[in-house]
Amino acid sequence: MDKNYFSSTKVGFIGGGNMASAIGAGLIHKGILNPNNVWVSARTTKTLGFWNDLGAHATLKNGEVVDNCEIIFLAMKPHMLDDALECTKETMTVKAVHKLFVSVLAAVTLESLANKLKSIVTHPRIIRCMPNTPMMVGEGITVFCSMNATNQDETMIETLLSYVGVTENVPESLINAISGLSGSGPAYAYLVIEALADGAVKMGVPRPMATKFAAQVLVGAGKMVLETGRHPGQLKDEVCSPGGTTITGVHAMECGQVRASMINAVEAAVKRSNEMASTIK
Ligand SMILES: NC(=O)c1ccc[n+]([C@@H]2O[C@H](COP(=O)([O-])OP(=O)(O)OC[C@H]3O[C@@H](n4cnc5c(N)ncnc54)[C@H](OP(=O)(O)O)[C@@H]3O)[C@@H](O)[C@H]2O)c1
Missing domain, CATH: 3.40.50.720 (NAD(P)-binding Rossmann-like Domain)
Incomplete structure (x- = not known):
């Protein structure tokens, strides 16, 4: 075909x-x-x-x-x-x-x-x-x-x-389980892009540039995972120098419980999908 x-x-x-x-x-x-x-x-x-x-x-x-x-x-x-x-x-x-x-x-x-x-x-x-x-x-x-x-x-x-x-x-x-990741996922990614851009704007970067770069960060990081085949944790470790800026940012994210929030988001969407399924005959 x-x-x-x-x-x-x-x-x-x-x-x-x-x-x-x-x-x-x-x-x-x-x-x-x-x-x-x-x-x-x-x-x-x-x-x-x-x-x-x-x-x-x-x-x-x-x-x-x-x-x-x-x-x-x-x-x-x-x-x-x-x-x-x-x-x-x-x-x-x-x-x-x-x-x-x-x-x-x-x-x-x-x-x-x-x-x-x-x-x-x-x-x-x-x-x-x-x-x-x-x-x-x-x-x-x-x-x-x-x-x-x-x-x-x-x-x-x-x-x-x-x-x-x-x-x-x-x-x-x-x-249903995958829909909580891929079906709803673009909304989560938009929220992350917007929040990263807000951070850059707070530090003085003009909004259009901040949004463009935040989106490209997600595109680039996604391609790194897909094209290198390396575990995301390994890729993260590779850009965190001891005592450096990135590990300091990562620590701030961990304090905000970003991992738990993402896991909760997927779980909540899947539960909602299952709830909806039970009401449709
Ligand atoms: N949006 C997402 O990200 C996403 C992701 C995965 C799956 N889905 C699924 O995709 C489906 C559609 O979502 P959507 O976001 O595209 O919804 P949408 O933008 O609201 O579009 C629904 C369409 O259905 C039409 N429609 C309603 N009643 C109809 C009828 N009796 N006969 C013919 N057409 C009728 C509407 O017509 P009018 O334009 O005249 O109102 C509208 O064009 C949903 O079941 C959702 O679960 C969505």
Whole structure:
């Protein structure tokens, strides 16, 4: 499956908000998807102008997306799923037989998706994934699992999403746990960037420069971990000279319990995800 394979693939999004933009616009901007083969539906016209400007087909009829596309991303909030599927059923011209659905909905299990999708497709092939918004700039993370999907479906989605980030097939039992890191993680990173920049501003650095350098620190440190394969603790030790400035800064962070805060953040997000999962039938 090379790049050209996807330019003729008809891909749809039910829901045209943040996540659909991160995936769909990310793939269109990279030249992987042909906007002429992309259909997007939403509840209101709020996001449709964005999709029209990209050259995609934007519609208020969810059924049009299912009628036209081979791969359909479900990209609404979890509590909007039932309503979105009802609207889909009402606006489809024929009940679909075989379609591949890719859900990005947090906390909605494969079993629950399979039950709900039966109302609009006889044999739903389902991929449940947990993406994140940096896909918009080609640096995302997606983990996925599947039900009734073929090996070819899995390979196709893994290949497609790999154009906009790291993609891995994982057991469903890990999806919620990983979502507390990769799905919510960009928000944690933005907070760290903002706080580092605040520190630099406090010490007299102009705000735009402080923000740019704080973001580049995270990009650089992330690449060091990924490309050297060295443990982050070892990389940290290597930049902490005895009695030096960096170990003094590290000590200040440890006094602020930064490690416990990060661990707590991931744990809290995963617990919330599990709570949400228990309320969605
Ligand atoms: N944002 C993240 O970082 C992130 C990360 C991982 C997973 N997710 C998952 O991604 C999903 C979408 O999140 P989001 O942040 O993209 O939400 P969002 O920006 O609020 O977008 C939701 C979209 O769904 C549309 N919608 C609502 N009801 C609909 C209906 N009945 N039929 C068709 N479309 C309908 C909305 O239409 P209108 O535009 O007309 O309101 C909107 O375009 C969520 O389930 C979330 O769990 C998000």
